[in-house]
Amino acid sequence: MEGGCRRRVMVVADPNQESAGALQYALSKAIRENDELILFNVENPNSWRNTLTTFLRRPSRSSGSAAASIEGSLGHADFLEEMKNACKLAKPKVRVRVEKVALIEGKEKASIILDHSKALGVDILIIGQRRSLSTIILGYRRPGGSTRGTKPIDTAEYLIDKSSCTCVGVQKKGQNGGYLLNTKTHKNFWLLA
Numbered sequence: 230m231e232g233g234c235r236r237r238v239m240v241v242a243d244p245n246q247e248s249a250g251a252l253q254y255a256l257s258k259a260i261r262e263n264d265e266l267i268l269f270n271v272e273n274p275n276s277w278r279n280t281l282t283t284f285l286r287r288p289s290r291s292s293g294s295a296a297a298s299i300e301g302s303l304g305h306a307d308f309l310e311e312m313k314n315a316c317k318l319a320k321p322k323v324r325v326r327v328e329k330v331a332l333i334e335g336k337e338k339a340s341i342i343l344d345h346s347k348a349l350g351v352d353i354l355i356i357g358q359r360r361s362l363s364t365i366i367l368g369y370r371r372p373g374g375s376t377r378g379t380k381p382i383d384t385a386e387y388l389i390d391k392s393s394c395t396c397v398g399v400q401k402k403g404q405n406g407g408y409l410l411n412t413k414t415h416k417n418f419w420l421l422a
Contacts, residue, residue, distance in 0.1 A: 250401025
């Protein structure tokens with residue numbers, strides 16, 4: 230691939246299919262050899278998923294509570310290491326780093342991602358997007374308002390709308406079906422795999 234200036238590409242990394250699809254899009258369509266890839270994760274220590282993961286990953290034999298809690302805490306980090314390893318296999322010349330921050334109580338995940346993308350000087354922000362019919366019809370709630378009686382914020386839509394860099398919301402469509410992309414200027418843009 231041709232040389233050029235290094236871009237910083239940030240992929241929002243979560244342990245779900247949407248995030249895996251966003252990373253696949255980034256590796257196959259968005260990242261150039263000279264770029265730096267940042268896998269960015271906002272950890273929610275109070276999440277039911279972390280609690281469930283800790284419970285399910287406990288060793289079957291009793292090996293002490295310290296070992297069980299270490300194993301549980303590693304369960305969440307495993308997906309980040311797997312993503313990083315996949316990136317290195319797919320794009321060995323691309324510099325890959327992992328950035329993790331804790332969810333701040335009272336602050337929306339989207340705001341945290343937006344703040345860090347600005348602080349890190351990100352050129353392209355890529356996020357997996359799950360668009361349900363209700364999200365499409367009802368839109369999203371802006372942060373800062375009352376949460377009583379309002380719908381939750383759609384992180385991808387908020388980032389697409391508010392990001393000063395290029396932000397791409399990615400929906401992977403099937404194994405070889407391609408991607409449905411959303412940016413500020415293009416909505417529901419179909420890109421074949």
